[in-house]
Amino acid sequence: MGLFLLKRFFTLIATLIGASVVVFLVLEILPGNAAQMLMGPDAAPEAVAALATQLGLDQPALQRYGQWVGGLVVGDLGTSYVYGSPVRDLVLERLALTVPLAVMAMLLTTVLAITAGVYAAARHNRWGDVGMMGLAQIGIAIPNFWFAILLILLFSVKLQWFSAGGFPGWTEDAGGGPLPALQALLLPAIALAVVQAAILARITRSAVLDVLREDFVRTARAKGLSQRAALWGHVLRNAMIPVVTVMGLQFANLLAGTIVVENVFYLPGLGRLIFQSIANRDLIVVRNCVMLLAALVVVVNFVVDLLYAAIDPRVKASGL
Amino acid sequence: MRHRSFMAGAVLTGLLLLAAALSWVWTPHSPYDMDLAAKLQPPGLQHWLGTDAFGRDVASLLLVGARSSILVGVIAVGIGLAVGAGLGLLAAARRGWVEELVMRLADFTFAFPALLLAIMLAAVFGAGLVNSIIAIGIFYIPTFARVTRASAQSIWSRDFILAAQACGKGRWRITWEHVLPNIASVLIVQSTIQFALAILAEAALSYLGLGTQPPQPSWGRMLSEAQTLMFQAPLLAVWPGVAIALAVLGLNLLGDGLRDLLDPRMARRR
Numbered sequence: 034m035g036l037f038l039l040k041r042f043f044t045l046i047a048t049l050i051g052a053s054v055v056v057f058l059v060l061e062i063l064p065g066n067a068a069q070m071l072m073g074p075d076a077a078p079e080a081v082a083a084l085a086t087q088l089g090l091d092q093p094a095l096q097r098y099g100q101w102v103g104g105l106v107v108g109d110l111g112t113s114y115v116y117g118s119p120v121r122d123l124v125l126e127r128l129a130l131t132v133p134l135a136v137m138a139m140l141l142t143t144v145l146a147i148t149a150g151v152y153a154a155a156r157h158n159r160w161g162d163v164g165m166m167g168l169a170q171i172g173i174a175i176p177n178f179w180f181a182i183l184l185i186l187l188f189s190v191k192l193q194w195f196s197a198g199g200f201p202g203w204t205e206d207a208g209g210g211p212l213p214a215l216q217a218l219l220l221p222a223i224a225l226a227v228v229q230a231a232i233l234a235r236i237t238r239s240a241v242l243d244v245l246r247e248d249f250v251r252t253a254r255a256k257g258l259s260q261r262a263a264l265w266g267h268v269l270r271n272a273m274i275p276v277v278t279v280m281g282l283q284f285a286n287l288l289a290g291t292i293v294v295e296n297v298f299y300l301p302g303l304g305r306l307i308f309q310s311i312a313n314r315d316l317i318v319v320r321n322c323v324m325l326l327a328a329l330v331v332v333v334n335f336v337v338d339l340l341y342a343a344i345d346p347r348v349k350a351s352g353l
Numbered sequence: 354m355r356h357r358s359f360m361a362g363a364v365l366t367g368l369l370l371l372a373a374a375l376s377w378v379w380t381p382h383s384p385y386d387m388d389l390a391a392k393l394q395p396p397g398l399q400h401w402l403g404t405d406a407f408g409r410d411v412a413s414l415l416l417v418g419a420r421s422s423i424l425v426g427v428i429a430v431g432i433g434l435a436v437g438a439g440l441g442l443l444a445a446a447r448r449g450w451v452e453e454l455v456m457r458l459a460d461f462t463f464a465f466p467a468l469l470l471a472i473m474l475a476a477v478f479g480a481g482l483v484n485s486i487i488a489i490g491i492f493y494i495p496t497f498a499r500v501t502r503a504s505a506q507s508i509w510s511r512d513f514i515l516a517a518q519a520c521g522k523g524r525w526r527i528t529w530e531h532v533l534p535n536i537a538s539v540l541i542v543q544s545t546i547q548f549a550l551a552i553l554a555e556a557a558l559s560y561l562g563l564g565t566q567p568p569q570p571s572w573g574r575m576l577s578e579a580q581t582l583m584f585q586a587p588l589l590a591v592w593p594g595v596a597i598a599l600a601v602l603g604l605n606l607l608g609d610g611l612r613d614l615l616d617p618r619m620a621r622r623r
Contacts, residue, residue, distance in 0.1 A: 174549070178556075182576060182590050
């Protein structure tokens with residue numbers, strides 16, 4: 034187990050360093066003169082040079098990379114060119130929306146997908162299975178932002194149960210509160226979850242079907258366990274490995290999805306911050322947000338690897 | 354049952370290709386002509402699916418929008434397939450540190466979803482169709498590399514490869530003459546599925562303003578324009594989404610059907 038953890042941890046660190054190099058190269062070296070980009074093509078050369086000095090852009094690239102990564106480690110992400118405030122504060126403020134949204138969506142995805150997948154597998158090749166998989170096929174084909182728009186059309190425009198967008202905030206003094214905030218995140222979370230759940234339901238179904246054919250399931254049924262008890266007690270845990278793998282990969286899609294869905298619902302999350310920063314040419318914010326999202330994807334996949342070992346002791350034993 | 358889904362997929366994909374091809378020679382109206390007097394018309398005989406906020410014919414915009422989707426799909430899948438399959442074949446043929454390097458690079462690229470790559474490219478070079486194609490294409494490389502390596506490895510362990518080696522054929526000749534033809538079906542199926550995902554990615558990028566730029570019509574941008582008019586003309590937000598969903602559904606069904614037709618063992622397992 035120790036070796037397994039060590040190997041995975043080493044890969045995690047190497048991937049994070051690699052990701053930081055790519056982000057730095059693309060967003061810091063490729064643009065050439067960031068000060069020129071920020072001030073526009075018509076700016077006076079003296080003004081551009083002064084801004085470059087002020088932003089530390091006249092230092093060698095390697096030194097700037099070192100400073101950036103050193104800052105990342107201690108949580109100092111620099112100061113936004115446009116807002117003039119620390120990037121860390123901007124990001125933390127936006128994460129208070131994006132993280133709960135992603136978690137809500139992932140929870141909904143898991144519940145919907147496992148229920149639908151197990152239901153379909155238990156009725157293999159019968160109408161319940163065919164109907165459920167037909168729905169899943171349609172769910173996979175629907176873009177999440179279009180589904181979000183359809184939800185707004187139905188629940189906000191027609192029925193007027195929810196507001197069409199915006200976020201009231203988590204605290205009551207800003208006119209919001211936990212309940213209104215959760216209510217504002219519900220439609221975006223459903224829009225994200227339904228599409229992801231469609232993919233995961235198919236994986237769950239085929240994983241459960243594979244395990245259902247195993248001898249130990251027949252033994253469990255032979256000793257008198259009902260199909261339901263065998264399914265939930267024995268089959269599901271053994272079918273979880275491919276399901277958890279796909280969930281890890283889906284988290285990356287989900288984070289990308291939050292960027293799009295936040296824009297549909299005008300939610301002030303990380304996705305909106307990135308787009309405002311691209312429009313404002315605030316490269317330091319874009320760089321840190323992209324790095325944060327890439328790091329989240331890598332760390333979630335690391336956690337998924339650890340979960341394998343918890344779910345299936347054979348992984349631990351083989352020291353993969 | 355499976356053949357039915359293949360047929361449905363083939364018909365829907367055929368319609369997508371037909372719509373794009375037709376739009377080069379004929380559209381009900383010009384998709385670029387604005388007619389503010391006829392803006393936000395409901396569906397009717399004159400404009401089958403109505404008009405948008407600038408009075409442009411929605412049916413014509415949809416037909417021409419199919420071109421952007423197909424263009425992105427073909428080029429992005431082409432990039433992913435050419436580079437990814439090449440790397441996968443190299444990894445399977447050389448094994449050892451080359452394989453390890455290719456696979457670790459593939460793992461690493463997964464950290465950057467296509468949208469993040471597109472955001473980085475847009476931040477530096479500005480938004481545009483070419484950047485979104487490059488972003489999607491790069492994101493596809495590790496997917497194709499993994500699938501190719503896994504399939505190629507199983508071919509390399511077969512007896513006929515041993516026979517070819519005994520005949521004195523080199524690694525690259527075996528790869529070209531024996532491995533590639535044997536994994537072609539897997540790559541065709543994977544390409545179909547990635548094509549569908551590329552259409553979804555292009556739509557999302559165009560919706561965000563990072564993909565196809567005006568005045569070129571695109572389904573994603575039609576949706577973002579329609580969103581501001583949801584109270585006046587809700588149907589405008591429906592048509593482009595239906596077009597995207599049908600195109601993606603068709604390609605997915607085609608991919609599933611092809612997989613079963615080309616590898617009957619998979620069909621029996623389901």
